[in-house]
Amino acid sequence: MTAQVSQITRRAALAGLGASAFAGRVPRADAAGVAGAGRVAVVDWALLETFLALGLPPAAAPELILYRRLVVEPAVPETVADLGLRGALSFERLAMIRPDVVYGSNYSAWAAPQIERIARFRIFDLFLPGEPPLARIEAMTVAVAAECGIAGRGRGLVADGARRFAEAREALRTASAPPVLLVDVGDAGHVRVFGADSLFGDTLSRLGLENAWRGGTRYSANAPVGIERLAAFPDAFLVGVGPVPPDARRAIETGALWRALPAVAAGRFALLPPCDAFGALPAATRFAGFLTDALLHRSGRSAG
Amino acid sequence: MRQDLKSAAARMRGRGVAAAGWLALFAASLAVFALAAKSATVGLAPGFSETFLIAGLLPRGVFALLGGAALGLAGALLQQALRNPAADPSTLGIGAGAQLALGIATLLAPALLAGAKVLVAFAGGAAALALVLILSRRRNYDPVTMILCGLVVSLVASSLSATLILAGGDYMMSLYLWGGGALDQSGWRSDAAIGLMLGVAAPAVFLMRRPLAILSLSDESARGVGVATGAIRLAAAVLATVLATGVIASVGIVGFVGLAAANLARLSGARSASARLVAAPLIGAVLLFATDAAVLALQQLAGTTIPTGAVTALLGGPVLLWLLPRLPHRSVSTLPAPARRIRAVSLGLAALAAATAAATLVSLYLAPDGRAFLSSADLAETLMPLRWPRLVSGAAAGALLGAAGTILQRVTANPIASPEVLGISTGAGLGLAALLVIDPLAGSGPTFAAAAGGSLAALAAILAFAHAARLGPERLILGGIAVASLAGAGVTLVLSRGGPEATRLLDWMSGSTLRVTPGVAVAEALLAIVLVPLALFGHRWLAILQLGEATAIGLGISPQRAGGLLVALAAVATAAATLAVGPLSFVGLMAPHLARTVGFSRPRDQLAASALVGALLMIVTDTAARSLAFPYQLPTGLVAALVGGAYLVALVRRKAPAG
Numbered sequence: 001m002t003a004q005v006s007q008i009t010r011r012a013a014l015a016g017l018g019a020s021a022f023a024g025r026v027p028r029a030d031a032a033g034v035a036g037a038g039r040v041a042v043v044d045w046a047l048l049e050t051f052l053a054l055g056l057p058p059a060a061a062p063e064l065i066l067y068r069r070l071v072v073e074p075a076v077p078e079t080v081a082d083l084g085l086r087g088a089l090s091f092e093r094l095a096m097i098r099p100d101v102v103y104g105s106n107y108s109a110w111a112a113p114q115i116e117r118i119a120r121f122r123i124f125d126l127f128l129p130g131e132p133p134l135a136r137i138e139a140m141t142v143a144v145a146a147e148c149g150i151a152g153r154g155r156g157l158v159a160d161g162a163r164r165f166a167e168a169r170e171a172l173r174t175a176s177a178p179p180v181l182l183v184d185v186g187d188a189g190h191v192r193v194f195g196a197d198s199l200f201g202d203t204l205s206r207l208g209l210e211n212a213w214r215g216g217t218r219y220s221a222n223a224p225v226g227i228e229r230l231a232a233f234p235d236a237f238l239v240g241v242g243p244v245p246p247d248a249r250r251a252i253e254t255g256a257l258w259r260a261l262p263a264v265a266a267g268r269f270a271l272l273p274p275c276d277a278f279g280a281l282p283a284a285t286r287f288a289g290f291l292t293d294a295l296l297h298r299s300g301r302s303a304g
Numbered sequence: 305m306r307q308d309l310k311s312a313a314a315r316m317r318g319r320g321v322a323a324a325g326w327l328a329l330f331a332a333s334l335a336v337f338a339l340a341a342k343s344a345t346v347g348l349a350p351g352f353s354e355t356f357l358i359a360g361l362l363p364r365g366v367f368a369l370l371g372g373a374a375l376g377l378a379g380a381l382l383q384q385a386l387r388n389p390a391a392d393p394s395t396l397g398i399g400a401g402a403q404l405a406l407g408i409a410t411l412l413a414p415a416l417l418a419g420a421k422v423l424v425a426f427a428g429g430a431a432a433l434a435l436v437l438i439l440s441r442r443r444n445y446d447p448v449t450m451i452l453c454g455l456v457v458s459l460v461a462s463s464l465s466a467t468l469i470l471a472g473g474d475y476m477m478s479l480y481l482w483g484g485g486a487l488d489q490s491g492w493r494s495d496a497a498i499g500l501m502l503g504v505a506a507p508a509v510f511l512m513r514r515p516l517a518i519l520s521l522s523d524e525s526a527r528g529v530g531v532a533t534g535a536i537r538l539a540a541a542v543l544a545t546v547l548a549t550g551v552i553a554s555v556g557i558v559g560f561v562g563l564a565a566a567n568l569a570r571l572s573g574a575r576s577a578s579a580r581l582v583a584a585p586l587i588g589a590v591l592l593f594a595t596d597a598a599v600l601a602l603q604q605l606a607g608t609t610i611p612t613g614a615v616t617a618l619l620g621g622p623v624l625l626w627l628l629p630r631l632p633h634r635s636v637s638t639l640p641a642p643a644r645r646i647r648a649v650s651l652g653l654a655a656l657a658a659a660t661a662a663a664t665l666v667s668l669y670l671a672p673d674g675r676a677f678l679s680s681a682d683l684a685e686t687l688m689p690l691r692w693p694r695l696v697s698g699a700a701a702g703a704l705l706g707a708a709g710t711i712l713q714r715v716t717a718n719p720i721a722s723p724e725v726l727g728i729s730t731g732a733g734l735g736l737a738a739l740l741v742i743d744p745l746a747g748s749g750p751t752f753a754a755a756a757g758g759s760l761a762a763l764a765a766i767l768a769f770a771h772a773a774r775l776g777p778e779r780l781i782l783g784g785i786a787v788a789s790l791a792g793a794g795v796t797l798v799l800s801r802g803g804p805e806a807t808r809l810l811d812w813m814s815g816s817t818l819r820v821t822p823g824v825a826v827a828e829a830l831l832a833i834v835l836v837p838l839a840l841f842g843h844r845w846l847a848i849l850q851l852g853e854a855t856a857i858g859l860g861i862s863p864q865r866a867g868g869l870l871v872a873l874a875a876v877a878t879a880a881a882t883l884a885v886g887p888l889s890f891v892g893l894m895a896p897h898l899a900r901t902v903g904f905s906r907p908r909d910q911l912a913a914s915a916l917v918g919a920l921l922m923i924v925t926d927t928a929a930r931s932l933a934f935p936y937q938l939p940t941g942l943v944a945a946l947v948g949g950a951y952l953v954a955l956v957r958r959k960a961p962a963g
Binding site for chain 2: 081082083084085087088089090091092093095096098106107109110111112113114117118186187188189190192224225226228231232234246247250251255256257258260261262265
């Protein structure tokens with residue numbers, strides 16, 4: 001991916017220039033952009049990750065302060081203009097960036113009436129209840145790359161992900177990993193469990209791992225459950241995906257119930273650094289890397 | 305004599321029956337709790353089930369009892385100290401204040417939470433209560449006014465909390481859960497803390513029981529028997545706040561238990577103050593325990609977490625519906641006469657209109673970050689299509705709210721009445737919440753329809769309530785308070801699920817003109833053009849109603865009907881405004897005051913002036929929300945709530961009475 005850098009920085013620098021000169025006239029400088037797509041803005045993190053991984057930093061993207069803390073990689077260049085909160089996009093800044101096309105997901109579809117008056121708006125349905133999302137994410141990756149005239153790079157990114165999944169799968173197979181229970185830690189007493197229709201749950205199946213939580217369809221991936229429910233899976237390896245609130249971290253370390261959970265008591269437990277649960281291929285491979293590490297060094301490692 | 309004995313015997317029997325009823329409820333909930341607990345441990349790892357029973361379920365049951373007792377005692381203390389049967393940590397803003405303080409600490413000073421969570425919660429709760437009391441002082445602590453002030457303070461605090469949650473990012477889920485009040489325990493720490501508080505509070509209340517009982521009399525007679533009423537009231541209020549915020553710091557917001565417990569104590573035959581101070585904690589304990597047992601059983605069936613606090617909040621609406629029409633009416637004062645009067649009314653109105661037009665131009669041509677003006681026609685052309693719908697809909701909604709606020713404050717002769725407390729905006733929120741539970745990704749059309757449906761349902765409920773209770777217009781607003789509480793509980797229940805639907809609901813609740821489309825803006829403008837003149841036509845009724853019921857009837861006007869129609873008009877205007885700018889603005893509270901302060905004192909002049917002031921306020925706050933933190937957009941409702949909150953405080957400081 002680094003091969004494209006020199007070509008990109010000029011474009012990105014121009015984009016940044018346009019963005020920072022908001023009080024004055026914004027030059028419609030490089031409408032040419034990458035062949036095909038023109039000047040691009042994104043309003044969803046899954047699309048942002050994908051564009052960055054393709055080596056095409058968009059001119060603008062939302063909520064970059066939180067992105068740098070929660071999603072971490074791929075890193076966002078300073079030249080990308082911030083569009084504000086994902087739920088309250090700054091349409092004024094978007095309009096001044098003068099994108100030719102804006103990419104978003106079904107989570108940003110609410111903004112269609114405003115965005116469509118600024119530029120063409122491409123919406124990809126990525127996360128739908130009951131549907132494993134990775135296939136849709138891969139299709140989106142290929143489609144986006146094709147629209148930007150770099151179809152080959154898109155297929156390469158998907159193939160690269162598949163190769164990484166396969167390598168991890170092989171390593172895990174020889175280590176005969178137990179079923180995994182994936183949770184998002186809410187507070188001291190509650191978690192959300194990632195089911196098969198979540199990004200991380202789908203990644204588990206790519207890694208050839210068994211998701212201990214089979215209630216995916218009965219229990220929405222979004223509804224919080226009490227941590228005692230986790231004791232119904234005594235043989236599972238428990239994995240908490242960051243970030244973990246300070247209160248909950250204390251409870252995990254000292255709380256009577258957390259310590260008594262079979263997985264925690266047996267050391268079959270790990271906390272992973274922050275990963276974006278509604279991200280794209282980069283988030284999935286980042287998560288897969290952390291998870292594989294944790295499973296191969298099964299000693300209750302705790303990070304981030 | 306025999307008659308007295310007989311009725312005394314009947315009372316005793318009644319009390320016995322009530323006590324037996326509470327015991328039976330307690331026994332039944334014990335059984336439900338035991339069954340649910342047994343089912344909750346089924347299928348868990350063998351070693352873990354014992355730990356879960358001893359360190360999870362048992363402390364949870366005990367906490368429900370202790371926390372319920374603490375809230376019941378807090379409710380009884382507040383009601384006795386303030387001579388207001390509707391007083392409760394939830395109705396007086398204590399809960400919302402504590403929540404806001406804890407939210408601020410979570411995001412800005414997490415270290416503070418580890419050591420001094422209880423103190424942080426107490427500071428927030430006490431500040432909110434103090435504000436409510438100061439606000440209602442001018443109206444002689446009239447119970448209805450006090451509840452109104454509590455609702456207004458709660459709304460401001462919740463709007464700030466909503467913004468904090470949205471900005472919180474990483475820890476959103478924990479803030480959601482905590483707002484719902486889940487009673488899950490891990491170990492006995494919270495039980496020990498609340499037990500300790502009750503252990504200190506009980507003897508203190510015992511020592512205070514006589515002076516507290518005397519507070520039921522008027523202040524003069526109490527002072528006559530040598531009781532320092534002020535000190536006793538203060539002590540009781542502080543004690544109640546400590547107990548309530550202690551529970552909040554441990555498990556989150558558990559609403560309306562105290563209100564229900566203290567009133568049910570009264571209904572169960574606890575007629576004296578000291579009897580209520582004993583009965584309310586006991587009933588509170590049974591109430592919270594019974595609710596929690598039901599929640600535990602429901603969780604087994606539903607498979608997801610249901611926060612107990614959000615369920616107890618559902619008690620609030622019905623209790624208030626029953627209670628509010630029965631409240632004693634203490635204040636008869638009308639609105640204070642304005643200090644000055646404008647002679648050339650038309651000139652004044654023209655000046656206001658000019659100011660609004662100027663603000664519109666400034667807002668249109670200000671640079672996005674608000675620090676300069678747009679430097680090129682090209683840029684202006686880019687931004688205009690985004691700006692005018694926001695401006696038009698904001699100004700129209702401001703005008704509608706200004707007119708609605710004037711009507712409400714005039715009809716109820718209550719300066720704190722504001723469109724927000726009518727429950728219409730909360731009803732719109734509930735409609736939206738229901739839709740988002742079914743389809744978290746619903747588009748803008750369905751969400752608009754759902755919010756409209758919710759506000760119409762709330763409007764119908766208020767009118768039906770007022771009709772059934774044969775309330776005069778003055779009390780119509782009470783139905784609004786009850787509807788606001790009920791709908792608010794439903795919204796909390798949805799919010800505590802977390803997930804995308806909760807985020808979208810918060811986006812809407814924090815109030816923003818960001819999503820307004822040109823079509824909505826035009827529709828909003830048309831509504832304002834129709835409804836504001838309609839309100840102006842009603843100015844004669846407003847003037848006549850102020851002269852008193854007898855005069856009105858003498859002039860051939862039914863005060864009930866005229867007042868009802870005017871409030872209905874205000875409600876429709878509020879519903880229209882809510883759809884465009886979200887549930888919260890306080891423009892409807894501020895605009896009438898400002899219009900009056902400037903000197904527009906006759907109903908017609910005040911109506912016209914408040915509509916203009918409302919439009920002006922909305923333009924200014926929306927422009928500030930858009931540009932202050934550019935490119936991050938502040939919710940318009942938040943900026944308005946901050947201005948409104950500051951305005952409330954200023955209002956109080958300026959007009960505090962001498963005595």
